[in-house]
Amino acid sequence: MDSMKKAHVVAPDAPVRVRVESISKRFGTLTAIEGVSFEVRQGEVLGFLGPNGAGKTTTVRILTGFFPPSEGTVWIDGRALFESPKEIKRQIGYLPEVVPLYTDMKVSEFLDFAAAAKGVPRKFKKTKLKEIVNRCGLETVQNRLVGQLSKGFRQRVGLAQALVGDPKVLILDEPTSGLDPKQIIEIRGLIRELGRERTLILSSHILPEVSMVCDRILIMNKGRVVASGTSEELEASLKDTQEIYIVMGERHRKDEALGFLRALVGVEKVSVIDERSDQVSLSLTVSKNQDLRPAISRLFVSREIPLLEIRSGRLSLEEIFLKIVVSEAALQEDKAKPEGEKTEPEKGTGAS
């Protein structure tokens, strides 16, 4: 998976395309999202991650101008979205969670309509549409009815309509849901490619997808942003303790090694995981924010004990996600207990 990770880095001086200032959305007494703020730069791929019902779709719908927030402001390219929605909407391409398609239109007709709706000038329309069709791999189905296409192709048509009009900001809500593994890989490849040249916001509840495709991740739970950062930052900030795995040679010197490792400042616990033939595998629990690997390797070298392997054990993003969401839930319950009532998770608001 790591090999598939994109290598490109967002320039720190890239212009901020989307700025969200503490937006909240309430449906009656139900609060779908509360105080969500973030920024996305040009060329950056931001991932929304969260369990179903976390408020991802609500946030996305506000960003696309579907409805305004109850509080807060959305700035697209420095302009407030709900002050001149019609113009700003041209800058946004949106692929909703349930891909909305005119099933009785041909693919080419549908894209034609999208182009007209988004005000693509007539003289560029043909070449622009051709480019999009090629990019999304729709050449072979252009003259077929959308309703007759497979799920994978429909998703591509949905993506194609979002791309019409060269939007600076692309918002994709669960773009790979319901696709087979091969299609998922194809669509992800396409998303990564698209993210290089524009601002891309992706919402998903699938972790590997987000960590693979996104430069930055925003974890949402119960309508609030509970964590944000690159996947590395999230990993770093969330580890109270770090683990280091060591494999050493010369099994008979195990006790000596255990001795000096335990004496090392910062080491909380050393345990033997495995002993076989002449090797010993050890696991060290180290307190946060210290990298003891150089110190450890020096100790082994100075005592001439062969050090066969040393690596820091990382929490996977999945573990982090679960940790955040679970600890959040525990916190919420603690808070709610004195009142004797627990807040219901949102239901039936279309928020997910």
Added chain:
Amino acid sequence: MKGAWILARKDFRSYFHSWTGVLLAVFFLVIAGLFFCLLVLNYARFSFEASKYPQEVIQSLGLTRFVYTSFFLNMAMILIFLVPLISMRAFSEEKKQQTLELLYTYPFSDFDIVWGKFWGMLQFFSFLLLPTAVYLGWIYFLGGRLDGGQVALGYVGFILLAASYLSLGLFVSALSENQVVSAVVTFGVLIVFWILDWVAGFADGLWAHFFSALSPLAHYRDFTLGILDFSHTVYFVFFQLYFLFLALRVIEARHWKTS
């Protein structure tokens, strides 16, 4: 406004993507043709027997009044069945396919969406009406001489009436996700409007005035007789604006559910 036009064009075409549009056209034209033929045949029979009637009666019943006035009045009845079938698609279909979400996020204003839907339906209806122009040629070929102004006014009135009914259907369709529900409710409301005309006939005094002022048919009748009355036109325009405004409010409602 340009957005409305783009949407109208898409909607107009969409009637022909499925069989709905073709079926509606067949339904409308067969019935219209049937009515028209019967009226012409009736007129022919009447002409043969004309010698039995006094001269004044014959002169008061010209060809245009005998055939076209009756034709337009009968077609008003057909509208009650036709309009719900045209308007049920407007919003209900978009809601079912979830494409309304797409339209909301495209650079359309809510006004564009409502206006575009209305225009689309009106374009389709005008398209259905177009072949009936053949009747004029047919009458002329048979040697009949028509009062062109009266026929033209009849068409104007018929289109105004249809547009009013369609605006009502659009509003109902904006409320419902289900095409069948949308069609049935529109049909029901149109029947109520139709009954208003009867009630006006039974009532007397001020009430009769009140009901006939409300009834679309009462306002429509003058058009079919070749009488141009400005107040009737105003009535229909307000009727349409009123229901389009209501439809706009329904569409905008997604903005209000915020606190």
